[in-house]
Amino acid sequence: MPVTIKDIAKIAGVSHTTVSRALRGHPGIAPETVARIKKIAAELGYIPNTVARGLKTQRSGVVGVIVRRIVDPFFSEVLNGIEDTLQAAGYSFFLSSSNRDPEREKTIVRVMSERRVDGVIVCSSQVSEHHRRQLERFRVPTVLINNQAAEESAHSIYHDDVYGGWAVTHHLIELGHKRIAFLGNARGGRTSEERLRGYKQALSEAGLPIDEACIVSGPNGLAEGGAEGARRLLALPELPTGVVCYNDVMAIGVMRVLAEHGVHVPADCSVTGFDNIELAAYVNPPLTTFDQPKYELGHQAAVMLLRLLDGTADSDKRDIVVLRGELCPRESTAPPPENGRFVTEG
The missing domain is CATH 1.10.260.40 (lambda repressor-like DNA-binding domains)
Structure with a gap:
């Protein structure tokens, strides 16, 4: 017994x-x-007996967390921040992956509601205002991390991606680069758009032209998306001397393709990433990147949700928190080649 x-x-x-x-x-x-x-x-x-306790308190002590892809290395530190904060408050969480499918995401939230989770944290998905209202219909408090939809949701944690895009571009400009490409993520939504805005801002401040031919997008934020973007840049008559990539994983794909075509990083072309995933320090050469405060994003989201759950935050009042990371320079960036150009073979 x-x-x-x-x-x-x-x-x-x-x-x-x-x-x-x-x-x-x-x-x-x-x-x-x-x-x-x-x-x-x-x-x-x-x-x-958490079941018996839940019958008395009408709380399950469980929070649902939805991520785009469970294997995405960006989320490991975000999840650590969520878990540590919830655990200290007596909560556990269970994890589900939306695979970037809004309908699947709504189904997951409905199932979580049926299983009586106390709240939901949604990480880096494209949740529109319409979808947010549907989440609220289930009466489950919801906090979004880096929501990629154009609209701001009522309870959200964001990273300052405009500043991040500006910082990595400014770093290349300080090294002497004048022809710099931006490789975005076609599925990156608001995040990709804001990093692009920071890139353009840095070029404008330096008095450098914005060449639309140097702004390309990969089909996704994976290494294969970076590889495809690199091929598009290699198809230009003249390869840019620097490439600002949407994230670290795409940057790794870019470096692989450049190496296959005899382009040396950073001697011929500098490459930057974004996020500072653990692998970024171990590729060859180690990747210059922008260090998002990933643990803090998770921690702040969990704190916001806990405040909604214990009633210390007004659920009808907008609560938007914006965090800012910092540049992490490594060996994938250097001054441009002396002749300033690497001519691709047509």
């Missing part, structure tokens, strides 16, 4: 109400009593 609160109360010589409060860390119970009761519970192998 499983150990119950009554078993602990009998050994401790206190009421089962006192045991229940002590196990929850209630401030009205003396610290020494709490310590003694927790010690007895541990010795007996007591496991809280």
Whole structure:
């Protein structure tokens, strides 16, 4: 038979109400009593009955988290920030992948609601205002991280992608580059658009022309998307001396294709990424990138959701938090070649 609160109360010589409060860390119970009761519970192998507790509190103690793709390395640190924060507050979470499918995403949220999750955190998906209202219909508090839809949602955590795009481009300009390409992500939505805006802003501030031929998009944010973008740049009569990539994974795809075509990074062409995933420091050459505060994005999203759940935040009031990362220069960027150009073979 499983150990119950009554078993602990009998050994401790206190009421089962006192045991229940002590196990929850209630401030009205003396610290020494709490310590003694927790010690007895541990010795007996007591496991809280979260189902029974949920029936009383109308809370499951579980938060749903939706990401684009579970294998995306960007999300590992974001999820660490979410998990550490929720765990400290007594919550667990279960994870699901939307695979960039809005209909699948709505189905996931509906299922989460049916399973009585207390809230949902959606990471880097294209949730429009229409979709957000549908989420609210299930009466599940929802926080978005880096929502890629054009509209701002009521409770959101964003990274300042305009500044990030500006910073990596400005870094190349400071090194002496004048012909710089931007490789976006055709599926990147608002995020890709804002990084492009930062790129254009840096060029304009430096008095450099914006060459539309040097602005291309890969079909996705994967290495294969970067490879396709690199092929498009190699098709230009003159290869840009620097490439600002949507993210680190695309940048790795770019460097692979450039190497296959005899273009040396950074001697012939400098390449920058974005996000600072762990792998970025270990490719050859190590990738210059922009370090998004990934853990903090997850932490802040979890804090915002917890405030909605405990009533300290007004669910009807917009709450938008914008975080800013920093440039992480490495060896994939250098001054442009002395002749300033690498002519591609036509």
